[in-house]
Amino acid sequence: MTGATQQPIRFLLSDMDGTLLLPDHTLSQRTIAAVRSLREAGVLFSLATGRPPKAMLQQIEALGVDVPTAAFNGGTIVNPDGSLLVAHYLPATAALTTLAQFADLPDIEVWVFSGGDWLLKDAYGPMVPREQHGLGYPPVVVESFEPYLERIDKIVAASNNTGLLIELEAQLLPKVEGQAQVSRSQPVYLDVTAMQANKGAALATLAEYLGVALEQTAALGDGGNDPAMFHCAGLSIAMGQAEEAVKRQADVVTGANTEDGAAQAIERYILPRHPT
Structure with a gap:
């Protein structure tokens, strides 16, 4: 500015x-x-x-x-x-830290974008229809994100609970400082990407x-x-x-x-x- x-x-x-x-x-x-x-x-x-x-x-x-x-x-x-x-891909260490932070949280859906694909473990999450409508293509269901760790473009925590995403952002930022960018692209999405x-x-x-x-x-x-x-x-x-x-x-x-x-x-x- x-x-x-x-x-x-x-x-x-x-x-x-x-x-x-x-x-x-x-x-x-x-x-x-x-x-x-x-x-x-x-x-x-x-x-x-x-x-x-x-x-x-x-x-x-x-x-x-x-x-x-x-x-x-x-x-x-x-x-x-x-x-x-x-x-620019998310470093694997930062990806692992992020996925661990987001894992098993109520009201949070975890999505990984890699190689042009939208990856998730639960195709029936309440946020999925909105994202599919916006993207114009369906997700790919996977059992684990581990095979994709070396080429992750973005990890997203999606939730209608904006307050929870704000808390998650504050908790995750110090853990990936210098390794990843963390920001809410929209009130319902918390994005994690490479520093660059x-x-x-x-x-x-x-x-x-x-x-x-x-x-x-x-x-x-x-x-x-x-x-x-x-x-x-x-x-x-x-x-x-x-x-x-x-x-x-x-x-x-x-x-x-x-x-x-x-x-x-x-x-x-x-x-x-x-x-x-």
């Missing part, structure tokens, strides 16, 4: 769930039109999400994204043709790749994993429904995702800065 710079914005990096997407995981026509207006103005646009790469394909196509995108909170950066530009897997590093990597100075970048998001890119961007924008701790770390706040807040942000804060 660099304050009230008025430089033209040449690159916008946006979160997806809770930001670009409506609660039913769809894109509004206003949002699609706003992103189209960015492209017409010569502003580059990409996505940074906690989702796996293949759970972004529909949105990439709908929005016409033609530059690399960041999945797994920046742990994986993927070229438009699907090839990997960057991949954060949206701030993703923004810096993408900006350098695209030849854009950080002062001419903008970041848009709503979750606990988004301030990392807020602090790197020339302009940071929080969604209206974001938690107060997230809003405080942004330069400006736009409307909620139910109010086309992403489109509002593009129309109000980005397009007017771009020379016509």
Whole structure:
């Protein structure tokens, strides 16, 4: 976050769930039109999400994204043709610590993402239908996560008990300090990824790749994993429904995702800065 710079914005990096997407995981026509207006103005646009790469394909196509995108909170950066530009895996020691912390807790579902697959032990957990709807593909049921320890992209604790996830975050952080990032991407998800897997590093990597100075970048998001890119961007924008701790770390706040807040942000804060 660099304050009230008025430089033209040449690159916008946006979160997806809770930001670009409506609660039913769809894109509004206003949002699609706003992103189209960015492209017409010569502003580059990409996505940074906690989702796996293949759970972004529909949105990439709908929005016409033609530059690399960041999945797994920046742990994986993927070229438009699907090839990997960057991949950071969770260290096995941190994965074991995390899985031990999450094991056998009531109200907690544990998911592991590896090699493009969504792995879990219980296919009938109450959070599974929501995730499957959002991702667009089903999970793979496994007896153990151990065979995947060397190539884990992300571990998620999922629960409708937000207070419990906040407690878990506080308990886990000191145990994996220096080894892993721990953040709530949404109130119901606690994500654990590699140290290098954060949206701030993703923004810096993408900006350098695209030849854009950080002062001419903008970041848009709503979750606990988004301030990392807020602090790197020339302009940071929080969604209206974001938690107060997230809003405080942004330069400006736009409307909620139910109010086309992403489109509002593009129309109000980005397009007017771009020379016509």
